[in-house]
Amino acid sequence: xxxxxxxxxxxxxxxxxxxxxxxxxxxxxxxxxxxxxxxxxxxxxxxxxxxxxxxxxxxxxxxxxxxxxxxxxxxxxxxxxxxxxxxxxxxxxxxxxxxxxxxxxxxxxxxxxxxxxxxxxxxxxxxxxxxxxxxxxxxxxxxxxxxxxxxxxxxxxxxxxxxxxxxxxxxxxxxxxxxxxxxxxxxxxxxxxxxxxxxxxxxxxxxxxxxxxxxxxxxxxxxxxxxxxxxxxxxxxxxxxxxxxxxxxxxxxxxxxxxxxxx
Amino acid sequence: xxxxxxxxxxxxxxxxxxxxxxxxxxxxxxxxxxxxxxxxxxxxxxxxxxxxxxxxxxxxxxxxxxxxxxxxxxxxxxxxxxxxxxxxxxxxxxxxxxxxxxxxxxxxxxxxxxxxxxxxxxxxxxxxxxxxxxxxxxxxxxxxxxxxxxxxxxxxxxxxxxxxxxxxxxxxxxxxxxxxxxxxxxxxxxxxxxxxxxxxxxxxxxxxxxxxxxxxxxxxxxxxxxxxxxxxxxxxxxxxxxxxxxxxxxxxxxxxxxxxxxxxxxxxxxxxxxxxxxxxxxxxxxxxxxxxxxxxxxxxxxxxxxxxxxxxxxxxxxxxxxxxxxxxxxxxxxxxxxxxxxxxxxxxxxxxxxxxxxxxxxxxxxxxxxxxxxxxxxxxx
Amino acid sequence: xxxxxxxxxxxxxxxxxxxxxxxxxxxxxxxxxxxxxxxxxxxxxxxxxxxxxxxxxxxxxxxxxxxxxxxxxxxxxxxxxxxxxxxxxxxxxxxxxxxxxxxxxxxxxxxxxxxxxxxxxxxxxxxxxxxxxxxxxxxxxxxxxxxxxxxxxxxxxxxxxxxxxxxxxxxxxxxxxxxxxxxxxxxxxxxxxxxxxxxxxxxxxxxxxxxxxxxxxxxxxxxxxxxxxxxxxxxxxxxxxxxxxxxxxxxxxxxxxxxxxxxxxxxxxxxxxxxxxxxxxxxxxxxxxxxxxxxxxxxxxxxxxxxxxxxxxxxxxxxxxxxxxxx
Ligand SMILES: Cc1cc2nc3c(=O)[nH]c(=O)nc-3n(C[C@H](O)[C@H](O)[C@H](O)COP(=O)(O)OP(=O)(O)OC[C@H]3O[C@@H](n4cnc5c(N)ncnc54)[C@H](O)[C@@H]3O)c2cc1C
Ligand code: SF4
Ligand code: SF4
Numbered sequence: 001x002x003x004x005x006x007x008x009x010x011x012x013x014x015x016x017x018x019x020x021x022x023x024x025x026x027x028x029x030x031x032x033x034x035x036x037x038x039x040x041x042x043x044x045x046x047x048x049x050x051x052x053x054x055x056x057x058x059x060x061x062x063x064x065x066x067x068x069x070x071x072x073x074x075x076x077x078x079x080x081x082x083x084x085x086x087x088x089x090x091x092x093x094x095x096x097x098x099x100x101x102x103x104x105x106x107x108x109x110x111x112x113x114x115x116x117x118x119x120x121x122x123x124x125x126x127x128x129x130x131x132x133x134x135x136x137x138x139x140x141x142x143x144x145x146x147x148x149x150x151x152x153x154x155x156x157x158x159x160x161x162x163x164x165x166x167x168x169x170x171x172x173x174x175x176x177x178x179x180x181x182x183x184x185x186x187x188x189x190x191x192x193x194x195x196x197x198x199x200x201x202x203x204x205x206x207x208x209x210x211x212x213x214x215x216x217x218x219x220x221x222x223x224x225x226x227x228x229x230x231x232x233x234x235x236x237x238x239x240x241x242x243x244x245x246x247x248x249x250x251x252x253x254x255x256x257x258x259x260x261x262x263x
Numbered sequence: 264x265x266x267x268x269x270x271x272x273x274x275x276x277x278x279x280x281x282x283x284x285x286x287x288x289x290x291x292x293x294x295x296x297x298x299x300x301x302x303x304x305x306x307x308x309x310x311x312x313x314x315x316x317x318x319x320x321x322x323x324x325x326x327x328x329x330x331x332x333x334x335x336x337x338x339x340x341x342x343x344x345x346x347x348x349x350x351x352x353x354x355x356x357x358x359x360x361x362x363x364x365x366x367x368x369x370x371x372x373x374x375x376x377x378x379x380x381x382x383x384x385x386x387x388x389x390x391x392x393x394x395x396x397x398x399x400x401x402x403x404x405x406x407x408x409x410x411x412x413x414x415x416x417x418x419x420x421x422x423x424x425x426x427x428x429x430x431x432x433x434x435x436x437x438x439x440x441x442x443x444x445x446x447x448x449x450x451x452x453x454x455x456x457x458x459x460x461x462x463x464x465x466x467x468x469x470x471x472x473x474x475x476x477x478x479x480x481x482x483x484x485x486x487x488x489x490x491x492x493x494x495x496x497x498x499x500x501x502x503x504x505x506x507x508x509x510x511x512x513x514x515x516x517x518x519x520x521x522x523x524x525x526x527x528x529x530x531x532x533x534x535x536x537x538x539x540x541x542x543x544x545x546x547x548x549x550x551x552x553x554x555x556x557x558x559x560x561x562x563x564x565x566x567x568x569x570x571x572x573x574x575x576x577x578x579x580x581x582x583x584x585x586x587x588x589x590x591x592x593x594x595x596x597x598x599x600x601x602x603x604x605x606x607x608x609x610x611x612x613x614x615x616x617x618x619x620x621x622x623x624x625x626x627x628x629x630x631x632x633x634x635x636x637x638x639x640x641x642x643x644x
Numbered sequence: 645x646x647x648x649x650x651x652x653x654x655x656x657x658x659x660x661x662x663x664x665x666x667x668x669x670x671x672x673x674x675x676x677x678x679x680x681x682x683x684x685x686x687x688x689x690x691x692x693x694x695x696x697x698x699x700x701x702x703x704x705x706x707x708x709x710x711x712x713x714x715x716x717x718x719x720x721x722x723x724x725x726x727x728x729x730x731x732x733x734x735x736x737x738x739x740x741x742x743x744x745x746x747x748x749x750x751x752x753x754x755x756x757x758x759x760x761x762x763x764x765x766x767x768x769x770x771x772x773x774x775x776x777x778x779x780x781x782x783x784x785x786x787x788x789x790x791x792x793x794x795x796x797x798x799x800x801x802x803x804x805x806x807x808x809x810x811x812x813x814x815x816x817x818x819x820x821x822x823x824x825x826x827x828x829x830x831x832x833x834x835x836x837x838x839x840x841x842x843x844x845x846x847x848x849x850x851x852x853x854x855x856x857x858x859x860x861x862x863x864x865x866x867x868x869x870x871x872x873x874x875x876x877x878x879x880x881x882x883x884x885x886x887x888x889x890x891x892x893x894x895x896x897x898x899x900x901x902x903x904x905x906x907x908x909x910x911x912x913x914x915x916x917x918x919x920x921x922x923x924x925x926x927x928x929x930x931x932x933x934x935x936x937x938x939x940x941x942x943x944x945x946x947x948x949x950x951x952x953x954x955x956x957x958x959x960x961x962x963x964x965x966x967x968x969x970x971x
Contacts, residue, residue: 013783015382015387018784031385033376100753122780126762127762128761131747131753143717143742143746161655162742165838168836188362191460191462191465192359194461223757225788225790226787226788227774228787232785238930238932248956249960249962249963251947252947253964256908259803260850261803261876262967365902381922382922623857
């Protein structure tokens with residue numbers, strides 16, 4: 001069972017006060033702490049668990065404009081066997097299409113049974129890379145995967161639908177799965193573990209190694225471009241709902257609806 | 264005497280490292296262990312099982328996380344062994360393999376990323392003090408005392424009250440002090456006890472680098488946990504390290520801090536393990552309480568070395584006991600109520616939280632209050 | 645004629661709300677662009693759904709095939725790519741749902757079209773699609789744009805657009821031959837299963853009803869349970885509730901329990917101690933009910949209700965039931 005996991009590093013913005021950059025197209029990341037994208041972490045863990053159970057190998061792959069060695073070291077410490085990083089400044093501002101193109105170039109020449117990505121990234125939340133990549137690789141895929149069972153040359157997965165409903169789908173391998181959080185409990189990566197993982201194989205490539213051209217990269221190649229960012233007004237403290245109990249309940253129901261629950 | 268940091272190497276077996284052959288299986292440790300009443304954790308048995316390291320598999324041992332690292336076992340061992348260090352070591356094996364409770368995992372990751380175990384943002388560490396306009400000890404060279412606030416007083420709104428109370432007393436007594444602001448990091452006391460030795464080393468390095476920039480005579484900590492590790496586990500510092508009870512007791516004794524009111528209450532004092540048992544600071548907190556006008560002080564039956572642990576140490580703030588008997592903090596609160604006490608005083612953020620929580624879980628919040636000593640002091644200065 | 649295309653989403657014989665929401669959005673776009681509003685309904689024996697849809701679209705393209713009985717991203721992709729290639733709509737709208745997330749990226753890749761996912765609102769001109777999305781977990785709004793000259797695809801977040809409700813169109817239904825659906829057997833639908841009950845996983849819930857000591861008695865827990873059920877949510881609690889053994893440990897939110905990030909968190913009778921807050925503060929929307937107006941929970945909540953939770957719970961439960969019945 002050879003599994004490739006695509007990973008990304010994202011800034012942890014949960015606690016932070018965010019500031020938009022001067023050009024209005026990104027947020028200031030200097031002060032922010034970065035770590036592996038939450039969904040990817042579950043994807044790496046799932047790959048390693050399958051490997052521990054069935055044998056084979058796990059390769060972690062990252063396409064990035066930044067020096068993300070620590071991200072891949074973390075994957076190696078979790079139990080991945082090798083890591084590949086394609087670093088190029090021109091990935092800055094790339095949309096999912098460009099990232100999937102680059103990943104495709106790396107993966108197409110590697111042997112694999114399964115490719116995992118996270119369902120989406122914490123930062124841009126597009127939820128596209130896995131699906132596009134499957135399209136490029138011309139293999140079947142399933143998104144929002146919450147359970148995987150490997151059978152003879154195929155996998156049976158559970159997909160998370162709405163309203164606590166699951167869908168069971170079978171895919172012939174090779175296949176792509178985008179992994180949903182909660183599929184497992186990702187293990188802790190200790191400092192010792194990371195130090196030890198320093199011995200594992202890590203390849204750093206650039207875009208020309210992959211045969212990618214300028215036209216296929218970066219903001220200019222991206223089909224979807226960011227025009228501008230803005231911060232929604234952040235009211236501190238709760239808005240207190242007033243009225244009769246019935247009126248308040250109606251208000252609550254409409255709030256829930258607007259958040260895509262109760263739908 | 265400094266305890267050196269233990270780390271098990273492949274060659275050194277557990278038996279040598281902890282002198283397990285020296286254990287005579289007398290069971291004094293288990294008899295004294297406060298969590299033994301409510302957990303399957305049996306430290307005597309563990310000392311024996313660890314002898315055959317090969318067969319000891321710590322992974323299924325959920326009760327390893329029940330230990331509060333109070334060190335009572337170590338204090339009571341007639342052979343001067345260190346049973347609680349063995350637990351820390353076994354946890355280290357779990358940590359290295361990644362098999363830790365998720366809440367412990369999250370706390371450790373938060374320490375690595377944000378410098379505190381509570382998930383708070385690194386650059387919001389000093390937010391609690393924004394309106395206090397405290398001096399920055401890393402810049403201001405005139406400062407005599409650096410106040411090491413600690414993670415819980417920095418981020419937990421309940422415990423921020425304690426930090427504020429201490430600041431009020433410092434100001435009142437004219438202490439020339441500053442804080443480290445966002446350069447302060449987790450001290451690592453709990454991190455080490457959760458078995459994450461590698462991270463602990465990083466924290467020592469980070470904090471020591473900041474400490475070296477300081478030109479102060481004294482560092483004062485809110486928490487006995489910070490105090491313990493700085494004093495016993497960090498490299499020697501060029502300034503003295505004191506728990507706030509020691510520093511404030513002295514402010515009172517030298518007349519720098521005076522009272523202007525009375526507290527007409529019956530109080531008792533709960534000894535934090537990391538202040539009392541482990542560092543023998545018993546008298547300073549009592550002398551502060553004694554000097555507060557009006558208070559009637561009564562001792563717990565189990566006090567000083569025999570004090571009951573609140574179960575807040577050793578990572579237990581982030582993981583509940585594997586078995587659910589009555590919490591020790593609840594036992595403590597019940598005892599105090601029976602004694603006719605109105606306020607339980609303590610001098611540790613974790614004790615404060617655990618005891619206060621216990622008043623709620625047993626429904627005694629109208630009968631008794633839990634406060635940090637500084638909170639009471641600040642009411643009457 | 646120019647066309648706005650909407651993919652009708654249905655499951656187990658029922659059209660899903662997102663479909664009406666997209667038709668409502670599609671109607672606006674169609675009017676502005678002077679385009680026809682067309683909806684595609686792939687499925688099997690779904691003629692009645694097609695008739696329903698015709699009340700809000702100019703044209704319903706009904707693609708019936710046994711192999712389209714249940715959603716399959718591979719089969720749907722073939723249906724849509726054939727239609728999009730021949731009809732060249734300005735834009736194709738798909739729900740940002742479990743279905744749309746599975747379908748849209750592969751479809752966009754196959755057609756070489758730009759795709760904007762999880763959009764809250766759309767503006768269309770001759771040349772360009774502009775969409776508003778949320779990034780960084782909803783902390784930042786982003787305006788993104790792509791060309792629509794050669795067509796484009798957008799997936800729409802559920803619950804943000806209000807559906808029209810009444811009949812707006814009298815469209816016709818056109819039956820379309822399904823494409824060959826070659827190669828789709830590499831992906832096979834097996835069955836639907838309800839998410840495992842018993843072993844509750846509160847971290848996976850979209851909506852959490854959490855109770856604290858304000859619930860007062862074990863006897864009252866069924867009231868909260870019923871509310872959670874009516875809302876399609878999961879029951880969680882603060883630590884004292886676990887301490888009292890009123891609920892199992894798996895339900896506990898907080899530093900020594902679980903960290904949750906549901907879309908909505910309803911806190912009933914929880915004071916908001918730091919150890920609890922740490923475990924739920926990143927929830928999508930937090931609604932707190934507490935009789936104490938100074939309870940710290942109101943600091944982190946988005947909406948606060950100062951009242952007795954026993955007055956509020958039954959009313960909200962009825963409201964939720966009403967809403968669900970109407971569908
Ligand atoms: C080490 C440690 C770990 C902890 N871990 C956790 C944890 O993981 N999770 C956790 O939740 N806690 C944890 N705690 C406990 C935490 O500190 C609080 O004690 C606990 O969260 C309080 O629970 P509560 O809000 O339900 O109860 P309370 O604080 O007692 O609040 C009850 C609230 O209900 C309101 N109320 C009462 N009756 C009504 C009514 N009829 N209608 C409306 N409102 C009403 C009251 O106004 C009050 O605000 C931990 C504590 C410690 C010390
Ligand atoms: S350190 Fe304390 S809790 Fe741990 S085994 Fe020893 S006595 Fe028990
Ligand atoms: S008290 Fe010391 S000698 Fe006695 S059983 Fe415990 S560790 Fe062994």
